[in-house]
Amino acid sequence: MSTAARLVARLAGLALLCAAATASANDSASELAAGGIVLVKTDAITMQREDLHLSPAEVRVRYEMRNDTGQPVTLRVAFPLPELPSQTPGGRVTSTGGYNIVMDQPTDPNFLGFRLRVDGRDVTPETEVRAELPDGRNITGELTRIGGMKLVLRTGLFFPPDDPELEPATRAALEKLGAVEPLDAKGYRLPWTTRVTFHWMQTFAPGITVIEHNYRPILGFRFIVPAANGKVTGSGDGDPQRDFCISGATVQALRAMSQRVSAERRQKSGIEDSYLQGFTLGYILLTARNWHGPIGSFHLTIEGGPAGLDGATNLKRPELVTFCSDLAVRQTGPLKFEASAQDYVPKHDLRVLFVTE
Numbered sequence: 001m002s003t004a005a006r007l008v009a010r011l012a013g014l015a016l017l018c019a020a021a022t023a024s025a026n027d028s029a030s031e032l033a034a035g036g037i038v039l040v041k042t043d044a045i046t047m048q049r050e051d052l053h054l055s056p057a058e059v060r061v062r063y064e065m066r067n068d069t070g071q072p073v074t075l076r077v078a079f080p081l082p083e084l085p086s087q088t089p090g091g092r093v094t095s096t097g098g099y100n101i102v103m104d105q106p107t108d109p110n111f112l113g114f115r116l117r118v119d120g121r122d123v124t125p126e127t128e129v130r131a132e133l134p135d136g137r138n139i140t141g142e143l144t145r146i147g148g149m150k151l152v153l154r155t156g157l158f159f160p161p162d163d164p165e166l167e168p169a170t171r172a173a174l175e176k177l178g179a180v181e182p183l184d185a186k187g188y189r190l191p192w193t194t195r196v197t198f199h200w201m202q203t204f205a206p207g208i209t210v211i212e213h214n215y216r217p218i219l220g221f222r223f224i225v226p227a228a229n230g231k232v233t234g235s236g237d238g239d240p241q242r243d244f245c246i247s248g249a250t251v252q253a254l255r256a257m258s259q260r261v262s263a264e265r266r267q268k269s270g271i272e273d274s275y276l277q278g279f280t281l282g283y284i285l286l287t288a289r290n291w292h293g294p295i296g297s298f299h300l301t302i303e304g305g306p307a308g309l310d311g312a313t314n315l316k317r318p319e320l321v322t323f324c325s326d327l328a329v330r331q332t333g334p335l336k337f338e339a340s341a342q343d344y345v346p347k348h349d350l351r352v353l354f355v356t357e
Contacts, residue, residue, distance in 0.1 A: 285350055
C-alpha cells in the first residue's frame, strides 16, 4: 500500500484531501500520455533535478542533467509518443480502448507543438515516424509515396460522406499494399498504427546540462456521473474512483456540482441531465528510470486551466481537479497543487482528471 493524495479543488471553498490508497496504473488509459526524455540505460548521466508542470493547456519540463565522469558524454536522447489514436465513430482511441481522445486529424508529425531547448538555446530534433500494419510490416515509406505524411498520420475508421472518400488511385495503391479494409458500400478502415519519436544527439559536458521542453497535451474525455449512493461512474473504460483516487469529500463535491448543474439545465431547457465533463491528462513518469540513480530533486506542479474539446472557442475552467500521487501534495492556489521529493524514484505514471460542468 502507498499513500495517495486525493485532491479536489473548487472555485469557491477549495479543499485538499489526502488519504491512504493503492496508487496503480490504469491499463486502459488512452490519453496521449506523452512523458519525459529517455535514452538507453546509462550510468554516466544523473538527473539532478526535474521540474514538471502539468495543465490542460501545456506540459512544461525542466531537467538538470549532471555528468560526473570528467569527460564529455554523447548520447542519443529521445522523446517518444505513444501510438497515434485511431479515428472511430465515437472519437479517437488507442488500440487498448479506453477514453475518447480530444484531437483533430493531425497533418504534421509535430502536432503537439513540441519545443526543445538545451542550455537556453533552441534545438530542432530529428523526427522518426513509423507506421506498422497489424502483421508488423513497416509501411511508412510506401504510405509516404502514396499520400504523403497526411496519410501516414491518418488511421482508423472512415465513413463517407461524413469522412472524406479515398481517391481511386490512393485506394488502389493501398489495396495492393494490403493497407485498406472495406467496411460497407463506402466505409473503410486504415489499419496501421503510427508512432512518432523526436530524438537528437546530445553531448553532456562535465557538470550540468539544462534541457527544457514543452508541448500542448492531447487530452482524453469522458463523462462523469456521481450517483446518490456515493459511486462515481461515467463513460469509457476503467473505474474513475480508482483511477483518479476519488472518495470522501471528493465524491461529495462532485455530487453537489452535479446537483447544481442538473438544476440549471432543468431550469434552462427542461432536460434532466446531471452528467459532468471530465478531461484527462496523462504523463509518463517511469521513463526517468533510464537515467543513473533516482531523480535528485523532483518538483511537481499541477494546475487547472481552461479545458475543452480541440478547436472549441468556449473553453471552461475546471471546477475540480483530482489525481493519485505517492507524493506529499499541498495546495498552493486555486486549482493549483505542488509536491516535492528528494531522491525520487517514480513508481507509476501520472493521470489527472479535470472536471467541468
